[in-house]
Amino acid sequence: MTSIYTNGDNPHFQYVLGLGDDALILGHRWSEWLSKGPNLELDIAASNLALDLIGQADLWLSYAAELQGEGKSSDDLAYLRDTHDFRCHWLTEQPNTDWGLSTARMLMFSVYQYIRYERLVNSSDERIAEIAKKALKEVTYHRRFATEWTMRLGLGTDESNRRLQKGFDTLWRFVPELFETTAWEQELADKGIAVASKDIEAEWTEVISAILAEADITMADTAGKRVIGSRHDGHHTEHLGHILAEMQFLQRAYPTAQGATW
Amino acid sequence: MQNDWDLYEVFIRSKRGLSHKHVGSVHAADGRMAIENARDLYTRRSEGESIWVIPAKEIVASDPAEGDALFGPAQDKVYRHPTFYDIPKEVGKM
Numbered sequence: 001m002t003s004i005y006t007n008g009d010n011p012h013f014q015y016v017l018g019l020g021d022d023a024l025i026l027g028h029r030w031s032e033w034l035s036k037g038p039n040l041e042l043d044i045a046a047s048n049l050a051l052d053l054i055g056q057a058d059l060w061l062s063y064a065a066e067l068q069g070e071g072k073s074s075d076d077l078a079y080l081r082d083t084h085d086f087r088c089h090w091l092t093e094q095p096n097t098d099w100g101l102s103t104a105r106m107l108m109f110s111v112y113q114y115i116r117y118e119r120l121v122n123s124s125d126e127r128i129a130e131i132a133k134k135a136l137k138e139v140t141y142h143r144r145f146a147t148e149w150t151m152r153l154g155l156g157t158d159e160s161n162r163r164l165q166k167g168f169d170t171l172w173r174f175v176p177e178l179f180e181t182t183a184w185e186q187e188l189a190d191k192g193i194a195v196a197s198k199d200i201e202a203e204w205t206e207v208i209s210a211i212l213a214e215a216d217i218t219m220a221d222t223a224g225k226r227v228i229g230s231r232h233d234g235h236h237t238e239h240l241g242h243i244l245a246e247m248q249f250l251q252r253a254y255p256t257a258q259g260a261t262w
Numbered sequence: 263m264q265n266d267w268d269l270y271e272v273f274i275r276s277k278r279g280l281s282h283k284h285v286g287s288v289h290a291a292d293g294r295m296a297i298e299n300a301r302d303l304y305t306r307r308s309e310g311e312s313i314w315v316i317p318a319k320e321i322v323a324s325d326p327a328e329g330d331a332l333f334g335p336a337q338d339k340v341y342r343h344p345t346f347y348d349i350p351k352e353v354g355k356m
Contacts, residue, residue: 040289044303045299045302
């Protein structure tokens with residue numbers, strides 16, 4: 001299967017779509033903790049993270065739909081695309097195996113989103129700047145939450161350290177993708193619209209390595225490694241299909257159903 | 263897991279100038295986590311702008327069995343209530 005969106009076609013749309021898909025899929029992963037959290041308090045914390053991210057996804061995807069210019073809504077983009085048309089990073093798709101892995105992912109991704117949004121606040125595209133500004137407040141809290149949990153698990157017991165370390169070890173392979181920069185993303189960045197992903201790698205690595213050193217967690221060396229395939233060509237890990245099967249079921253089974261808005 | 267965690271009492275101040283009010287409790291492994299849990303549980307609809315959390319075990323409470331000794335003597339001292347004074351209208355509601 002190939003994507004209906006050609007890599008690099010309407011780059012402005014595809015860039016915003018990518019921002020939305022990251023938030024949507026990570027938000028869905030957090031929603032999966034509902035009723036399964038380590039305790040009641042964390043169940044609610046997880047659903048708050050999910051709602052923040054899905055709210056961001058709604059804003060990004062609404063704008064993406066405008067840029068696409070086919071009269072679609074954010075719901076259309078969320079519920080009526082197949083895996084090969086999604087533009088999320090592979091890191092966001094990986095299944096929650098335990099609180100350790102979810103914490104590791106949230107640290108990696110909230111620091112990434114924070115740095116990205118912090119720069120997008122100055123985007124020459126006012127709409128992007130506006131959404132980034134709103135989302136930055138939420139992501140600032142996500143980063144704090146993830147940092148606290150990284151410290152707590154890293155410096156907790158042998159088992160909590162081992163599980164957190166395992167989470168990071170499992171996910172490191174998806175880190176290089178976060179900083180891959182396509183030619184068209186670079187062009188958008190040169191116009192001041194986007195942030196070139198490679199430009200935030202140094203800051204990300206510095207922030208993450210400082211936190212992990214303090215939390216007694218070892219970083220993996222991903223230098224020179226990259227994922228095989230590209231989200232821009234519609235390539236994903238198998239897990240995205242399973243997410244969509246669950247997330248899109250209702251809309252697919254009952255296409256005329258109207259639900260509560262988020 | 264939850265059995266290992268302490269209970270924290272949560273106090274929220276809804277507006278600057280008002281005092282913190284007890285709103286409930288959360289379980290948490292430490293104070294920072296208690297703040298985060300309280301934030302997610304009690305302020306998600308803009309109920310507050312400041313949170314205090316206090317380990318429930320640190321609260322010293324009066325013993326209900328001593329209720330008579332502690333509170334009974336106040337009951338027949340009506341002269342301590344300001345009901346014998348005429349309050350000038352200008353003062354308004356007290």
